Amino acid sequence: MARPKFGQIHSGPSGAGIERGEMVLPRAAKTQRRTRIQEQKEERILEAALEVFSAHGFRGSTIDQIAEVAGMSKPNLLYYFRTKEAMHRALIDRVLDTWLDPLRELDAEGNPVAEIRSYIRRKLELARDFPRESRLFANEILQGAPHIEDELKGPLKQLVDEKAEVIRAWAKAGKIAKCDPYHLIFAIWSTTQHYADFDVQVRAVLGQEHAGEGRFEDAARFLERLFVDGLQVRE
Amino acid sequence: MARPKFGQIHSGPSGAGIERGEMVLPRAAKTQRRTRIQEQKEERILEAALEVFSAHGFRGSTIDQIAEVAGMSKPNLLYYFRTKEAMHRALIDRVLDTWLDPLRELDAEGNPVAEIRSYIRRKLELARDFPRESRLFANEILQGAPHIEDELKGPLKQLVDEKAEVIRAWAKAGKIAKCDPYHLIFAIWSTTQHYADFDVQVRAVLGQEHAGEGRFEDAARFLERLFVDGLQVRE
DNA sequence: TGATAATTTGACCGGTTGGTAAACATTACA
DNA sequence: TGTAATGTTTACCAACCGGTCAAATTATCA
CATH class of the missing domain: 1.10.357.10 (Tetracycline Repressor, domain 2)
Incomplete structure (x- = not known):
């Protein structure tokens, strides 16, 4: 327990040492390098996000829509991208x-x-x-x-x-x-x-x-x- | 009471004899012709709606935003245009x-x-x-x-x-x-x-x-x- | 295998949004 | 002036939406 683990604890932009660059990564990445499953899932999410954002714009899109297109549950998306804006950002x-x-x-x-x-x-x-x-x-x-x-x-x-x-x-x-x-x-x-x-x-x-x-x-x-x-x- | 008055009663698209063309008009227009106040208010609303819709798109805009720009209350807008979509439609x-x-x-x-x-x-x-x-x-x-x-x-x-x-x-x-x-x-x-x-x-x-x-x-x-x-x- | 970390999900929450109900205020007109 | 039609507002609601939580499930590896 050298570090406090920060599993789902990220309620707020000041996440105690979480840097801007890491935001795209899943929260529980202790191993530092991205696993295959992470890459695949993020890929699927961004593909779905592209589909939805490009058709409805940022405000016109909902996380649920993206989740449905990606074939995942909404909290699962939010496990890989902390906010809707993070998805959009990564896409851009x-x-x-x-x-x-x-x-x-x-x-x-x-x-x-x-x-x-x-x-x-x-x-x-x-x-x-x-x-x-x-x-x-x-x-x-x-x-x-x-x-x-x-x-x-x-x-x-x-x-x-x-x-x-x-x-x-x-x-x-x-x-x-x-x-x-x-x-x-x-x-x-x-x-x-x-x-x-x-x-x-x-x-x-x-x-x-x-x-x-x-x-x-x-x-x-x-x-x-x-x-x-x-x-x-x-x- | 030859007709039932249809003041605020329009909950649903089948408004008992209300034709498509009238939808834009305020609901209580028995006189058929538009009063000056109607024209002025509709003008103000459409101007505000243009401002907001053009900046944020349809889904990105809220009736409250339009109301604020128009300097009216939200229900007052909805007195002149029954739905957000009706405003957009009239504008287009x-x-x-x-x-x-x-x-x-x-x-x-x-x-x-x-x-x-x-x-x-x-x-x-x-x-x-x-x-x-x-x-x-x-x-x-x-x-x-x-x-x-x-x-x-x-x-x-x-x-x-x-x-x-x-x-x-x-x-x-x-x-x-x-x-x-x-x-x-x-x-x-x-x-x-x-x-x-x-x-x-x-x-x-x-x-x-x-x-x-x-x-x-x-x-x-x-x-x-x-x-x-x-x-x-x-x- | 067993323990630990990573992933996934259902239930939930507070704020927003489109729209309504009904009372109140104002205007038009006989 | 009186009254019916028109216009305005306050309070409200149900659905939706971004995001969280805790618990459950699965992958990893000593």
Whole structure:
């Protein structure tokens, strides 16, 4: 009994030596390393949480819903994540990185038009293959980003600043048309994510006949052409 | 006593002869026409509801919040709108029309490039001047449009189909580049609404120095150029 | 195997939320 | 002015929701 055990005793944010980073771990982890069962369960919970949060937003989701989707009892979820917010937080942290990967890959040394073209394609593939992740962010930002303000002003802004500089350099070198790089990035974000975030509207407008995945092909063709032609230098 | 009065008696959706259309009206409206006080109060409520719903989504909003913003008591709100959903519904119905106005104004007889250019500008002005309305829709659609599916598949699709045909005709006549008109419309929607719906992100990325309204000017310049150059016929 | 730690569950709790009941106040109008 | 219709408020309720507790069950390993 060198330490008091802190099994279920965590009623309050000041848990006597419990550090912020450990919060995600189950409370009774004396062994320090995560067992296989922990990883599996946390995985299942986060998968379920993604399903629910992305569809209803943070406040619109209940722990019971997540528990049902995960096939576990509510207290069992709360054994792995102490609060609803901890689940959401873990989800955002995990997703943010992969969500920004396409922008990271924008290569200053590559051919500018080809780089932008494949950036668009990668973003569109993300929207097609991971719409829930996209909607998770959209929900969050739409409601004022109450949980991720720091990430936006920190790492996100930093990355965008960096890549904006790359684009500005391309423009200055005459390789693409002069344009505001920030608004170019916004335009690529919005047009591509639109197909994930506003999927219901897109489907409704396109109608039954375009119910398949063909709309992503059409969108890719249209967007690549729009941005390439719109940015090409002429005269 | 020809009719039973139905003051507060509406516990249940089958209100003995109460028609769908009347639901929005206060329950005791025997006079059929709306008094000035009714109009004023409903106006105040909808204004408050817009403020709250657009910021937190439907499930994230509470009647108490709306009541506080409106400066009324909760039961008083429920005197004018029988349920939270009725408020939301009335709000959507009212906003949908004005939100689609810019697209309606797209004139088949006008100069194609000029028409598209001013469509973009009008949409951007809407995003700047009515961001709450934009976010209200965004919230709704993001969460699967549970309340407005019919409007999307009906009036909205109809309008878009009509205008898509106009754009297609322009392309066929060689006045603009050949492109998928539906995805063009999606692209204009998404890029412009982005500045309302993702305002927090835009501000975070642009940083303090662009805190003013100047970003809308920059966006207008960028988008007009992007679409005009991207759609111009060349060769 | 047996003891200890890790996991799971049913019952429960306090606060919130959508909505109601009924009394009270005000307005419109004959 | 009187009275019926309209508008407003206080008190309240049942369902829901995030989270806790204690007890039960299962995995781990000396």
